[in-house]
Each structure stands twice: as structure tokens, then as C-alpha cells.
Amino acid sequence: MLPTRMRRPAHPILAFRSPRTSIARTINTPWSRFASSQAPKPDPSSHWLRNSLGFAVTGTATFLGYSYFADGGKEPWLTTPEVKKEAIDVNDLRAQFVQEKRSLKSPAVYTWGSNVYKVVDPGSKDTDIKTPRRFKYFNGQVLRDLKIEEKSGAAITEKGDLVQWGQAFSETDFKPTETLTGKNLTSIAMSESRIIALSSDGTVYSLPLSKAEQSTGPKSRESSWVPFWASNSKLSYRVLSPSLKLGEKVTTISGGNEHVLLLTSSGRLFSAASSTENYPSLGQLGVEGLTWSTRPKGAADHCHEITAFKGAKIAQIATGDYHSLALTKDGRVFGFGDNSFGQLGVDYEPERSFKDKPCALRVDKLYRRNMYEPKATSIAAGGANTFFTVDVKRILGSGEEAADVRDLGNVTADTWSCGRGIWGTLGNGRWVHVQDSPTKVKALSGVSEFDEKTNQVIPIRIRAMSVGTTHVSAVLDNKVNVDKKTKETLDQSKDYGYDAVWWGGNEHFQLGTGKRSNQSKPVYINAPPENKRQEEARLQIMPNHKGKVGKRNVNMEQRVECGRHVTALYSAV
DSSP states (O other): OEESTTOOOOOOOOOOOOOOOOOOOOOOOOOOOOOOSSOOOOOTHHHHHHHHHHHHHHHHHHHHHHHHHHTTSOOTTTSOOOOOOOOOOTTTSOGGGHHHHHHHHOOOEEEEEEOTTSSSOTTOOOSEEEEEEEOGGGTTOOEEEEEEOSSOEEEEETTSOEEEESTTTOSSOOSOEEOSOSSOEEEEEEOSSEEEEEETTSOEEEEESSHHHHHHSOOOEEEOSSTTOEEEOSSOOEEEOOOOOTTOOEEEEEEOSSEEEEEETTSOEEEEEOOSSOOOOSSTTOOTTOOTTTSOSSOTTOOEEOGGGTTSOEEEEEEOSSEEEEEETTSOEEEEEEOTTSTTSSOOOTTOOEEEEEEEEOGGGGSOTTTEEEEEEEEEEETTEEEEEEEEEEOOOTTOOGGGOTTTTOEEEEEEEEEEETTSTTOSSOOEEEEEEEEEOGGGSSOEEEETTTTEEEEOOEEEEEEOSSEEEEEEOOOOBOSSSOOSSGGGSOBOOEEEEEEEOOTTSTTSSSSOOOEEEEEOOBOOOSSTTSOOOBOEEOOSEEEEETTEEEEEEEEEEEOSSEEEEEEEO
């Protein structure tokens, strides 16, 4: 691949250097002050002592002189000892493949950021983890999903069981613990006090974050493989039950601090309260006029269909702390909920800072009419921020001749953002409190590369984006294979990883740069080294490949998850 706009695959040559050893000598001379009224009398034995010292000094000088010339003129007592260099197999430890080899050998989870609540590294006393650190519990494991926040972490194992850890889960035992098991879970969402989990059959479970509440709360009746035999569940949970049609099931969930969205296989969208403490009051449920006092009778977490989308199929959903996004199959973006920082992409109104009815984000107004044809392709949200990507096609404008338009039919991929930008979270190089009109993330817009297979320049789109409360990560969908011949397994090919960038708040080192300074533009970070002698290499995300899990070959890929002041990189199946 020969990318344009100065883009190239990250493959620095890995070189090893011996550690520099410096010897610092500090000579401390004790000072004593003697007071005497008379001069000391000469001692006869002092002549013998002086003669002995003379012989000792002469002998030492002779030995050192001989050692100096015998050693080629080097002073042995001042020379830094040479470090024997070990043989390096450059074919196995090249920097561009160091992550790849490690991923193939042993899948892992890496975490960094705030560790005040024992989420990033439960066994460490560090309050902040500055750079990616291996999470020992998940060594050699692939996960179905992982969500991480400042006070709590949760993951779904390869078998579909839920694992929880962090101080919000237990104030005394911080190590990961299996909780909801035997449900064949596929994905999860975390609110401020509950976990929402989706199973492979479309069942949606809601359970408390707290281990104590899971054990003391009301238990549900569970069926058994034995006919007519049922028993109480081992822990407290509820089942969210939207009104589904025959053959319809929930396929995707996404949650904020107090609410969760449920997307069905037919493209319908439901919302529900997901907090034990607070009922959603900023319109994030998408039902006009819905409040605690006007809600229908029954459970507080009743599922509401968002009827404003009737007639349109929803393809993707995303949620921030207190706002929601929906992307239709025909490329339109809708938002509802809190708009205090302009995160809905519409004008901020002080008299009413939220929208409880879905409103369209006018993507078409971002481009010149009758010359460009835009279509939204993906959405992402987190905290008080919104991101969306757009494919823009150059069309023939009014009065233009096709022969005069050189880029006619070309497609450009752009990334836009809106919302709170005081930490640089917008990614546009600016620091602002409120951004209620979408602003372009230039570093992630208009980027392209040359495809040798098709002999064309193609746009580089965003493959995945994760938005935390103050920081963001984006994985680019660049071509990872630089050879025309594609191999079956990653260890046999010449594949590179997907480029990954981070930006935004860095008050707890959640960007992984090793420094606390915020970043208002996307930046690369370095991969965690295997040893101190390894040269730094750019962190890249491994594409789908065959790797070893124990003695099994498993198809896996790496994913990034940003939460509140924390970040995780994990191997997903």
C-alpha cells in the first residue's frame, strides 16, 4: 500500500542497544575542627608508620601501572563494565510484527488510566497507570465484550459469562469475579448503578453493579432443563421486555448513565431507564413528555418504543452520558437528550437545554449544495460528545461540464464532532466549552491511500471509535496487507495493524502517552514493550486473525474501549 497525504504503515526497524551504565562517584570528606593550646610532640613510632605507608603506595602504583598497560591503557577502576550483547533474531522480533507475534502467542487485555478505584490494575497501589499495562487476570483469554469505567469494569468471557471487578462492585475484594453465568451473553452496557447484558437469543438482563445488591436483592424464578422444575436465581436481576413482533429480537444495546437503547432485528428502537438511583429526565429516552410523573404504570424500567422513527429503519445506535443517537439505513442522523454542550449538533437553547423528541442533524448543510452528495455512515457518542462519519461523493454541479470536473464521482470520507471540547475532546485542535455546530476533525478527514490491487486511490474510513467522558480513540480502516498475495494466517502474511489514534483529556493518563497533557488533535501512542531493551513501536490494532488460545486456534481481533478516565485494549472473539 502506498498511501497519500504522507500516510504510511508503521513499521520501524527494531534495534536493540545495550543499557548505558554511568558511574557517579561522590567523595564525602569529613571535616573536623580540633582545638589545642600546644603543638603535638613528635612520636618516634611515626617514622616506622611513614615508611610502611610509602612502601604500600609504591606497590599499589606499580600494580596499577602494570594493569593499565596490560589492559590497553584503560583504567580498570574507572572503566564501565562492558555488557555482553545477546544474539537477536531480527526475523522474529521486528518492530512492525512485535504486537502481532505477541497477540498470536498469547491474547491479553491492556489497561491504563485512573486506578483510584482498583479497575485498571486491582493488585497495584498506583492511583494512575500511565501507559498500557497487561491485566493479569485475562492473560491468554479472548473476550466477547468489555466495558470499563473509573469505578467499575465488566467483561464477557468467551463462554458468555459476565465478569465484574472494581470498587463499585466490591469495596473489599477488587479481583475479577464471575457473576451472571450460563446466559450465553454477547454484549454489555454500564450505567451509573446497573449492568445491562444482552444474550445471544435477544434476552436483555439488568442487574446491579454492586455485589452486595446482587446477593440481597429480589431473585427471579429460573427454569431448568428438568421439566416442571424451577428455582430462584443465584443473584438478583431483571429482564427488560420490549414489545416485539413474531421473529423479532434485540440485537444491539447501548447505554448512558441513566438509560439504555435497545435496537431490534427489524430496525425498531426502544429505550428504558437503567439506573437504580435516578430516572432519566433530560429527554434521553426519546419519548416526548415522558417524565417520572407521566410514565405509564408498572416497572420503572419499562421499555418504550421510540415512535418518532416509525417508517424508518435504524441501523446503528450510540449513547453519551445523557444523550442518544440513531443512524438510519439511508444515512440520516438523529439525536435526542441533553444538549447543554451542543452534543446534538443543533443550536443550544438556554431556556430548554434538552430535546426529548428525536431531531435530525442536518448533514447536508455541511457541504456545498448541488456539488457534493453526503451520506452518514457511522455514529459514536460518549460523555457530552457526538461523532459521526460521512461519505461525500462529488457530483456534477449546475452548469458544470463532466469533462471539466477532474474529481467527478470521487468519494471522500470525513469525520465530524460536536459537544464539549474544553479537554480537546472534539479533536479539531481547539479548546471550547460548547460546540453546537458540527466541526470537522481534519486529521481524520479526507485521508486516502493507494490500493495496489485495484490501482486506485481509496478513502481511509473510521473502522471503530470509542468515546469516553473526556477522551476518544479511533481505529482507522486502512489496508493492512501490503503484499498482493494474501495469506490465510496472520503469522504467514505481511500484514500490519490498523492505525489507532487518541485525543482529549489526559488528567489520569488515559491517553496512554505517559504524560498528563491533554491533546486537542489525534496522536499515536507506543505499544507496551515486552522488555526494557525493546525499542518503542507505534501501537497498532491487530486485524482479524487466527491466534492461539491454549491449544486451540481461534479467530480474534483487537478492540479499544474508552471509559471515564480509563482505557482498555483487548482481544475479542
